[in-house]
Amino acid sequence: MKVLTLNFLTCAVKACKTTSASFPLVPKECELVSDTIAPNPTLLTNLLPRVDWPALGSIAVALGFPSLSPLPPTPADLENDTKMMADLHTLLLETQISEGSLVCANCGHEYKVKEGIANFLLPNHLV
Amino acid sequence: MMEYMIRFTQVHETFRVPEIKALAVLRGIDMEILSYSPSSPFCVVKLPSAEAAAQLVKRSILVKAAYELWGSGSSYEDLHDNVRGHSEHLWPLYKKNTFRFSVDSFQGTRSTTEQKKLIEGFRFLGFEGPIRMKGAEQEFCLLEEWQFNCAKLGVYEPQSVHLGRFICGSDRDSINKYDLKKRKYICTTSMDAELALITANITLADTGKLFYDPFVGSGSFPVACAHFGALAFGSDIDGRSIRGKGKSKPNLLSNFVQYGITDQFGDSFVADLTNTPLRKARLFDGIVCDPPYGVREGLKVLGSRDPTKGKEPIIRDGIAHHQMDSYVPPKKPYSFLAMLDDILEFASVSLVDNGRLSFWMPTSNDEDQEIKVPEHPCLEIVSICTQDFNRWSRKLITYRRIPDSKVVHTVREERVKENGVSADDLNPFRKGYFKGFKAAFR
Numbered sequence A: 001m002k003v004l005t006l007n008f009l010t011c012a013v014k015a016c017k018t019t020s021a022s023f024p025l026v027p028k029e030c031e032l033v034s035d036t037i038a039p040n041p042t043l044l045t046n047l048l049p050r051v052d053w054p055a056l057g058s059i060a061v062a063l064g065f066p067s068l069s070p071l072p073p074t075p076a077d078l079e080n081d082t083k084m085m086a087d088l089h090t091l092l093l094e095t096q097i098s099e100g101s102l103v104c105a106n107c108g109h110e111y112k113v114k115e116g117i118a119n120f121l122l123p124n125h126l127v
Numbered sequence B: 001m002m003e004y005m006i007r008f009t010q011v012h013e014t015f016r017v018p019e020i021k022a023l024a025v026l027r028g029i030d031m032e033i034l035s036y037s038p039s040s041p042f043c044v045v046k047l048p049s050a051e052a053a054a055q056l057v058k059r060s061i062l063v064k065a066a067y068e069l070w071g072s073g074s075s076y077e078d079l080h081d082n083v084r085g086h087s088e089h090l091w092p093l094y095k096k097n098t099f100r101f102s103v104d105s106f107q108g109t110r111s112t113t114e115q116k117k118l119i120e121g122f123r124f125l126g127f128e129g130p131i132r133m134k135g136a137e138q139e140f141c142l143l144e145e146w147q148f149n150c151a152k153l154g155v156y157e158p159q160s161v162h163l164g165r166f167i168c169g170s171d172r173d174s175i176n177k178y179d180l181k182k183r184k185y186i187c188t189t190s191m192d193a194e195l196a197l198i199t200a201n202i203t204l205a206d207t208g209k210l211f212y213d214p215f216v217g218s219g220s221f222p223v224a225c226a227h228f229g230a231l232a233f234g235s236d237i238d239g240r241s242i243r244g245k246g247k248s249k250p251n252l253l254s255n256f257v258q259y260g261i262t263d264q265f266g267d268s269f270v271a272d273l274t275n276t277p278l279r280k281a282r283l284f285d286g287i288v289c290d291p292p293y294g295v296r297e298g299l300k301v302l303g304s305r306d307p308t309k310g311k312e313p314i315i316r317d318g319i320a321h322h323q324m325d326s327y328v329p330p331k332k333p334y335s336f337l338a339m340l341d342d343i344l345e346f347a348s349v350s351l352v353d354n355g356r357l358s359f360w361m362p363t364s365n366d367e368d369q370e371i372k373v374p375e376h377p378c379l380e381i382v383s384i385c386t387q388d389f390n391r392w393s394r395k396l397i398t399y400r401r402i403p404d405s406k407v408v409h410t411v412r413e414e415r416v417k418e419n420g421v422s423a424d425d426l427n428p429f430r431k432g433y434f435k436g437f438k439a440a441f442r
């Protein structure tokens, strides 16, 4: 699962979704792999406004990446900074969680990731 | 503005105008349809330039080609006059080019001798360049429309004829590339390549956009959206469809590998749309899906059939049951109509402004069994296309997310909660479908 996707996901439990503690899900004992994907500046520019930047910062640190700037880059910043573009491309699109779990800090439920695929099906008592 | 001839294929007729209109929106092209008929493959449009015509049809699935229209008539005599009056200023531009002529007779046939004679009739255009059957710089086409069944009716002349200069072909060849018969991973409900590609066009899939299918199955829609450059995501309540089955475990991702479009693979995960883990935010440019409409298609949601059951986690030998690898969460039947409402609500929350939702919906051809097209105050219906079968049909319904500032809030009718237990109780269409089906094949 990509770091981008992790940034889009929260706890599937309805009561958790409205709490701030449920996002981002906290990676636990995660193995990372990296794919090589062709750079796509249009995509990166389009998706940045949809990324929750503070959450991305905390996920980056939790996964062992250097910390991000406090504010997200503007499209102009991105265009002029090829290094930042490349770093974000690597973090958001190339980096994958292959094994591990994602924990909701509100209810404590753990979502397993196996072979890169996260499972968000809830046990009966959480539906 | 100049007139162009769009040469459609004569299949999936009700999808043709929505597809071409979507492509005009996608490329920001000002297009006016001057003549169109469901029974004809010839459609005349007004466009700003030949370049715009090429941009418009290049990735269409239901178009064969676009031509610059040099003239039209109800007979060849008519056409000759029309071409003289209409396009004489264009002739010198191609005087020295290599060229060729072809004849495209819809619902009619012409022998090679006849074709030759018809083409000879256009000598007055004054082209001097050598003829090349392959790789000619300019290709001209005589487009003929014959009455249906003309041979039997003893009709020996077409109803109308046109002369066009070829501008650009379409993306129809991709149907073959993505043919399900040659695909590594499919399931019983995989959407055929042609319809999946058309759906991706109507939903405006494109480079730099994010697309999502919440009922992804074998991934026909993400594959089609990725073909057009979108980053495609998908999820499904059925873990096996995402992870893959069997030893070699072909899955969603295998299809992206097969077609060399892994850069366009967003992600896949296991989830129930009615308990989605996606956060409430404008994440996607497009949502495309074929929701399950019955048990066979796996219409289920999380939860136990017995509402009194399982409110506490089950612990055995100190281990929580639900944390074991072998644990399968219980699922229960759900109403198709309620699911449609859930899809619309999810789309209104998750689409960017002007982003599109397209989904497929079956409906019986009996009026009293017909399912109403669902509505949502934040979603405007863009198009409804119908694929007809004998006793039933399915519709592709497409919506546009209206920007919040333009939404007119009306009081929404709350759906009466269905209390049925079996999928048949919950889904009115299903009963009709199977009754009709049986009757049709008796």
Ligand SMILES: C[S@@+](CC[C@H](N)C(=O)[O-])C[C@H]1O[C@@H](n2cnc3c(N)ncnc32)[C@H](O)[C@@H]1O
Pocket (backbone or CB within 6 Å): B187, B189, B190, B191, B214, B215, B216, B217, B218, B219, B220, B221, B235, B236, B237, B238, B241, B271, B272, B273, B274, B289, B290, B291, B292, B293, B297, B298, B299, B300, B301, B302
């Ligand atoms: C008609 S199939 C879609 C097929 C897909 N378009 C393809 O090309 O393979 C419907 C899918 O919806 C899934 N499904 C059923 N209920 C669901 C739910 N509540 N949430 C998510 N997916 C669900 C089924 O497992 C099935 O794979």
Ligand SMILES: [Zn+2]
Pocket (backbone or CB within 6 Å): A011, A012, A013, A016, A022, A104, A105, A106, A107, A108, A109
């Ligand atoms: Zn939670």
